[in-house]
Amino acid sequence: MTRIQHIRFDAMQPIRFPEKLVSGKTPHMLRSHGPTATVSGIRMASRSTELSASPPRRAARDGVPDPWNRKLIGSKFRLLPFLEEAIVARAGARVETLLEPFAGTGALACHLLRRGIAQRAILVDLLACNATILRGCLGPGRLQPGSRELHAIAAELDALPPRPGYATRVWGDRYFTARNAARIDAIRDEIERRREAGELGERAHALLVGALLLAADGVANTVGQYDAFLKHLGGPCYDERGRHLVDGKAKAALRLRLPRIEEERRVEVATGDAVALAPELPVADVAYLDPPYNQRQYCDNYHVLESIARWEKPPVRGVTAKFDRTGLRSDWSRKRLAAGALEALLARARVRRWVFLSYSSEGIIPAETIEAILARHGEVEVLEHDYRVFGNGAGRSRDRRVTERLYALRLAPDRGEA
Numbered sequence: 001m002t003r004i005q006h007i008r009f010d011a012m013q014p015i016r017f018p019e020k021l022v023s024g025k026t027p028h029m030l031r032s033h034g035p036t037a038t039v040s041g042i043r044m045a046s047r048s049t050e051l052s053a054s055p056p057r058r059a060a061r062d063g064v065p066d067p068w069n070r071k072l073i074g075s076k077f078r079l080l081p082f083l084e085e086a087i088v089a090r091a092g093a094r095v096e097t098l099l100e101p102f103a104g105t106g107a108l109a110c111h112l113l114r115r116g117i118a119q120r121a122i123l124v125d126l127l128a129c130n131a132t133i134l135r136g137c138l139g140p141g142r143l144q145p146g147s148r149e150l151h152a153i154a155a156e157l158d159a160l161p162p163r164p165g166y167a168t169r170v171w172g173d174r175y176f177t178a179r180n181a182a183r184i185d186a187i188r189d190e191i192e193r194r195r196e197a198g199e200l201g202e203r204a205h206a207l208l209v210g211a212l213l214l215a216a217d218g219v220a221n222t223v224g225q226y227d228a229f230l231k232h233l234g235g236p237c238y239d240e241r242g243r244h245l246v247d248g249k250a251k252a253a254l255r256l257r258l259p260r261i262e263e264e265r266r267v268e269v270a271t272g273d274a275v276a277l278a279p280e281l282p283v284a285d286v287a288y289l290d291p292p293y294n295q296r297q298y299c300d301n302y303h304v305l306e307s308i309a310r311w312e313k314p315p316v317r318g319v320t321a322k323f324d325r326t327g328l329r330s331d332w333s334r335k336r337l338a339a340g341a342l343e344a345l346l347a348r349a350r351v352r353r354w355v356f357l358s359y360s361s362e363g364i365i366p367a368e369t370i371e372a373i374l375a376r377h378g379e380v381e382v383l384e385h386d387y388r389v390f391g392n393g394a395g396r397s398r399d400r401r402v403t404e405r406l407y408a409l410r411l412a413p414d415r416g417e418a
């Protein structure tokens, strides 16, 4: 029998994490509020949570970029405490293998690995830019050469003079200053040359490309995504009336730094479609699904980073200089296909115990459809919390609030595996 239970935090007190989960750092607190609600006509003890304190989105204290602490639309960085609590309360404080098939920044997997909760992680993302950063920082495989030599190589790459090429031609004075674009050209070509010369193993190559992706993203003339760039890159940052024209960061010199490297983690990273890859991935006991929930394609929003990662130098079209992204469009961002993709993923994924799904109340798959699909595989709970949309996702209002749902699906033991 299927029981769908919605849970809402009604207590006004802040929720603290159990001491045993707190390893060194103080966890961020959650504050709960709001009346009990009824969703989809089912009586619920439903749950609405708001993060009262945002985790810092800034460089780590030692200045080394953390791969998971970067701007990505839909990143769950701010929701890590909520997710950790929800997962640990259900799946336990030890997860042997975590599958994250929409890894993005990999924030949750990195967090659970660092907390000693996840012992191993399998990460998938359709975009090579996301997968490359994760592969470089987390593995699998040893760094060849080792990290000391790679720091020296990164410094050499950072010292290369600008050399105008593809990046300068297609993105110069648009997404980057001409000088930064010419530095991207010089560095990216040199990374490829070193790989071809046999100086870099696969993971070291990914680490250096990932470092360049993070560095380029840090000086991009955008509001955090690449569906458009800000005009006036050559002019002042503000007009005479004090209006913001260009972000000062876009004018800063690109600086290549190796991101934080996790040497010992047992992590596998795959680039590709989650549904297509699902049957080939190792068996996981817990999966965390965080698919796109609207019709904005990630490949449109991150085409520049994707192109730097792939470095195939394809022709581009239009003012926004996009390459042909056929094959990178996600079914999860197509209204007609999204529900079918969820059905297919659940049927194919090799997961034993729990599936957690994050999905916005504004998503293109209706809540009732999601519940019906999940309920075929086991018992479903729905946790809700208010979520402040910011940056690109915010549209007109930077402070718009939406309800993000976390569906917790306890898989039926007789469900079987694909």
Ligand SMILES: C[S@@+](CC[C@H](N)C(=O)[O-])C[C@H]1O[C@@H](n2cnc3c(N)ncnc32)[C@H](O)[C@@H]1O
Residues within 6 Å of the ligand: 072, 073, 074, 075, 076, 077, 101, 102, 103, 104, 105, 106, 107, 108, 124, 125, 126, 127, 130, 272, 273, 274, 275, 290, 291, 292, 298, 330, 331, 332
């Ligand atoms: C909402 S974001 C995930 C954010 C992530 N949880 C984080 O905290 O950074 C969705 C991710 O799914 C990826 N994606 C979209 N369609 C996909 C597909 N069919 N298979 C695998 N990944 C996909 C996107 O590239 C994007 O990185």
